[in-house]
Amino acid sequence: MARTRGINARRRRRLNVFRTVVLVLLGVFFLTPLFAMFEFTTRGDTPSSPRSLAAWGEIASAPNLISSIVTSLGLAVITSVAMIVLLVPTMIWVRLRLPRLFRVIEFLCLLPLTIPAIVLVVGLAPVYLWVTYFFGDSALTLSFAYVILVLPYTFRALDAGMSAIDVRTMSEAARSLGAGWTTVMFRIIPPNMRAALLNASLLSVALVLGEFTLANLLNFLNLQVEINQLGQANAPVSIAVALGSLLFAFALLVSLSFVDRPRGSSAPPDEGLIAPLAPVENATWGQQA
Amino acid sequence: MTEAVGVATLGTGRAGVQVRLEDLRRRYAGVSALDGFSLTLEPGELIALLGPSGCGKTTALRLVAGLEDADGGQVVVDGKDVTGLPANKRDMGMVFQAYSLFPHMTARQNVAFGLRLRGVKSSERKQRAGDMLDLVGLSAQADRYAHQMSGGQQQRVALARALAIRPKVLLLDEPLSALDAKVRAQLRDEIRRVQLEVGTTTLFVTHDQEEALAIADRVGVMRAGHLEQLDAPGTVYSRPQTPFVAEFVGLSNRIPAMVSGKTAEVLGVHLPLVDETTSDGPAIAIVRPEAFTLAGTIGDTSLDAPLAGTVIATAFLGAVSRITVDLGGGLTVMAQLPTSEASAYPAGTAALLHLRTDAVLVTREAAVVPAPGPAAAAVENVGRAG
Ligand SMILES: Nc1ncnc2c1ncn2[C@@H]1O[C@H](COP(=O)(O)OP(=O)(O)OP(=O)(O)O)[C@@H](O)[C@H]1O
Ligand SMILES: [Mg+2]
Numbered sequence: 001m002a003r004t005r006g007i008n009a010r011r012r013r014r015l016n017v018f019r020t021v022v023l024v025l026l027g028v029f030f031l032t033p034l035f036a037m038f039e040f041t042t043r044g045d046t047p048s049s050p051r052s053l054a055a056w057g058e059i060a061s062a063p064n065l066i067s068s069i070v071t072s073l074g075l076a077v078i079t080s081v082a083m084i085v086l087l088v089p090t091m092i093w094v095r096l097r098l099p100r101l102f103r104v105i106e107f108l109c110l111l112p113l114t115i116p117a118i119v120l121v122v123g124l125a126p127v128y129l130w131v132t133y134f135f136g137d138s139a140l141t142l143s144f145a146y147v148i149l150v151l152p153y154t155f156r157a158l159d160a161g162m163s164a165i166d167v168r169t170m171s172e173a174a175r176s177l178g179a180g181w182t183t184v185m186f187r188i189i190p191p192n193m194r195a196a197l198l199n200a201s202l203l204s205v206a207l208v209l210g211e212f213t214l215a216n217l218l219n220f221l222n223l224q225v226e227i228n229q230l231g232q233a234n235a236p237v238s239i240a241v242a243l244g245s246l247l248f249a250f251a252l253l254v255s256l257s258f259v260d261r262p263r264g265s266s267a268p269p270d271e272g273l274i275a276p277l278a279p280v281e282n283a284t285w286g287q288q289a
Numbered sequence: 290m291t292e293a294v295g296v297a298t299l300g301t302g303r304a305g306v307q308v309r310l311e312d313l314r315r316r317y318a319g320v321s322a323l324d325g326f327s328l329t330l331e332p333g334e335l336i337a338l339l340g341p342s343g344c345g346k347t348t349a350l351r352l353v354a355g356l357e358d359a360d361g362g363q364v365v366v367d368g369k370d371v372t373g374l375p376a377n378k379r380d381m382g383m384v385f386q387a388y389s390l391f392p393h394m395t396a397r398q399n400v401a402f403g404l405r406l407r408g409v410k411s412s413e414r415k416q417r418a419g420d421m422l423d424l425v426g427l428s429a430q431a432d433r434y435a436h437q438m439s440g441g442q443q444q445r446v447a448l449a450r451a452l453a454i455r456p457k458v459l460l461l462d463e464p465l466s467a468l469d470a471k472v473r474a475q476l477r478d479e480i481r482r483v484q485l486e487v488g489t490t491t492l493f494v495t496h497d498q499e500e501a502l503a504i505a506d507r508v509g510v511m512r513a514g515h516l517e518q519l520d521a522p523g524t525v526y527s528r529p530q531t532p533f534v535a536e537f538v539g540l541s542n543r544i545p546a547m548v549s550g551k552t553a554e555v556l557g558v559h560l561p562l563v564d565e566t567t568s569d570g571p572a573i574a575i576v577r578p579e580a581f582t583l584a585g586t587i588g589d590t591s592l593d594a595p596l597a598g599t600v601i602a603t604a605f606l607g608a609v610s611r612i613t614v615d616l617g618g619g620l621t622v623m624a625q626l627p628t629s630e631a632s633a634y635p636a637g638t639a640a641l642l643h644l645r646t647d648a649v650l651v652t653r654e655a656a657v658v659p660a661p662g663p664a665a666a667a668v669e670n671v672g673r674a675g
Contacts, residue, residue: 165392166387166388166389169385169387169388169389170389170391172354172356172376172383172385172389173383173385173389173390173391173447173450174391174402175356175375175376175377176354176356176376176377176379176381176382176383176451176460177377177382177402177403177406177450177451177454178377178378178380178403178406178407178454179377179402179406180377183406188391191391191393192391192392192393
């Protein structure tokens with residue numbers, strides 16, 4: 001008895017050491033670049049000048065910066081909403097009524113992943129002549145392209161969420177009680193895949209906030225394009241904004257994951273939020289060069 | 290065995306409506322799931338559909354509910370043809386085999402959901418949902434979510450939810466099969482009590498014969514997409530119309546027999562045939578274990594045709610026991626006897642059996658797939674000619 005407890009204790013201690021080491025290594029790995037960014041923004045104009053937060057102060061006064069931030073946030077919201085409105089009913093419908101089409105839909109949704117952004121632009125440019133003609137030249141029209149861009153990630157997240165619940169039985173129960181298809185698609189299924197919806201939205205937000213290539217090549221001014229331009233004129237301010245947007249996205253993810261926590265013990269358990277966040281790091285923030 | 294309960298006479302609530310399924314057909318990719326299925330449910334009646342796996346029970350129910358489209362045939366509810374109506378316009382309450390409560394709603398909200406869709410006022414909704422939960426004995430759990438309830442409780446809420454909309458028809462698709470035996474028996478009686486109380490015409494699908502016989506006004510035995518027999522539970526059990534029904538409902542012995550004229554010779558006893566049109570020749574007789582009685586020990590000559598054998602197993606089932614007797618020549622039969630009699634014959638003792646001269650069903654087909662459940666293994670005998 002005492003021996004097993006001793007073994008368990010030793011094993012637990014070893015596990016704790018392992019955990020700490022992994023945590024520290026990962027922390028160093030992720031935080032070093034962030035710290036380096038911060039360090040860079042606090043340098044003065046010359047190597048000898050004292051450290052200052054002047055670059056951070058200049059964010060507010062940089063022309064176009066605030067408006068590009070607003071644009072990117074607007075794009076993020078529109079893209080998320082449009083993606084959900086488009087994808088969720090489609091996926092429910094395919095799951096229930098046209099299971100044979102599932103592979104086709106999956107293929108279509110994953111397609112943007114295999115097409116390089118630069119190729120996408122070549123195709124999108126003529127389309128955007130029409131988009132501009134019909135919807136004006138607001139940068140918000142970028143959400144049309146962004147909805148396509150986020151499909152591969154959001155499709156996976158939503159599909160996982162739908163597989164976790166019994167969509168068929170739930171919708172049949174609802175229909176036998178008198179619910180039409182709209183009720184099923186908006187009031188029955190989505191509330192039970194909140195975590196998946198949140199995941200998909202987060203992925204969209206993160207992707208949109210970090211998108212550079214399409215916006216730049218289609219001549220729209222979003223946050224990343226502005227950061228890039230600013231970087232050529234005023235490097236410390238551009239890095240400060242980049243760091244700021246990173247921290248903003250981080251804060252967003254953390255706060256949203258708290259929003260999703262079950263209220264007390266009474267809410268149904270949901271799948272965790274953590275897993276699908278991994279690709280955000282690579283897919284989004286790598287693009288600003 | 291349960292006797293038929295008078296149709297709709299025990300209902301204290303409003304009367305149910307008549308439901309007619311007429312010649313329903315449904316094929317899946319070349320497989321015929323329903324093949325001319327007809328059934329009439331009288332107002333307030335509970336019919337249990339019983340049959341082996343894959344015989345089309347669920348398909349029949351889903352066609353009635355409108356969750357599946359029929360290839361042919363009609364569903365007529367209260368004189369109106371509803372075949373073309375979508376599921377959400379049919380006013381049918383359904384309880385599913387899988388747990389189907391909406392996880393994001395409490396029990397009360399689940400029950401009130403159908404009422405909300407019908408625009409019932411909030412106060413009345415709450416009242417009626419409360420009443421329904423009372424009816425299934427769950428008022429204390431009204432504010433719980435599905436994951437905070439047991440399987441049995443969830444199915445009760447599902448029943449309350451289906452009944453809350455005051456459906457014209459109540460459809461239950463093996464609602465108890467995910468529950469353990471004790472809860473199952475309890476809940477089955479409760480479903481019957483509730484059904485009698487509200488008086489809703491009900492179609493109850495199950496593959497558990499005990500369940501069907503215990504709860505239904507009439508039992509419909511299905512086979513390969515059509516109805517084989519529809520009768521009161523007692524009749525289905527004691528006077529099966531076909532060998533399939535005889536073998537599927539209850540336990541039976543398959544014993545080699547010789548048909549000649551209007552009788553079959555089984556173990557040396559001439560028994561009248563149920564189906565007198567059976568052609569002459571060898572066949573298999575389907576004999577209930579109750580048809581055997583113990584005639585006494587070897588040497589007793591007071592009986593005309595005693596069957597001598599050795600008891601090889603005894604199964605104690607409570608008031609009755611079932612003994613397996615080896616009659617020699619590779620033939621074993623099961624007999625069901627009062628436990629007081631059977632206890633005198635432990636395994637290994639010699640026994641004399643007597644076969645009652647009830648009308649007998651004969652078949653020339655292979656054995657039916659035995660239904661699940663402890664009392665349902667058919668005894669197969671091969672080797673000895675009648
Ligand atoms: N969606 C479907 N696609 C293809 N075949 C189906 C489908 N649903 C049912 N079937 C077939 O139709 C037949 C009847 O199925 P059904 O589900 O009605 O059987 P059941 O009597 O309810 O069986 P169980 O007791 O196993 O539930 C089966 O042969 C089944 O394979
Ligand atoms: Mg079934």
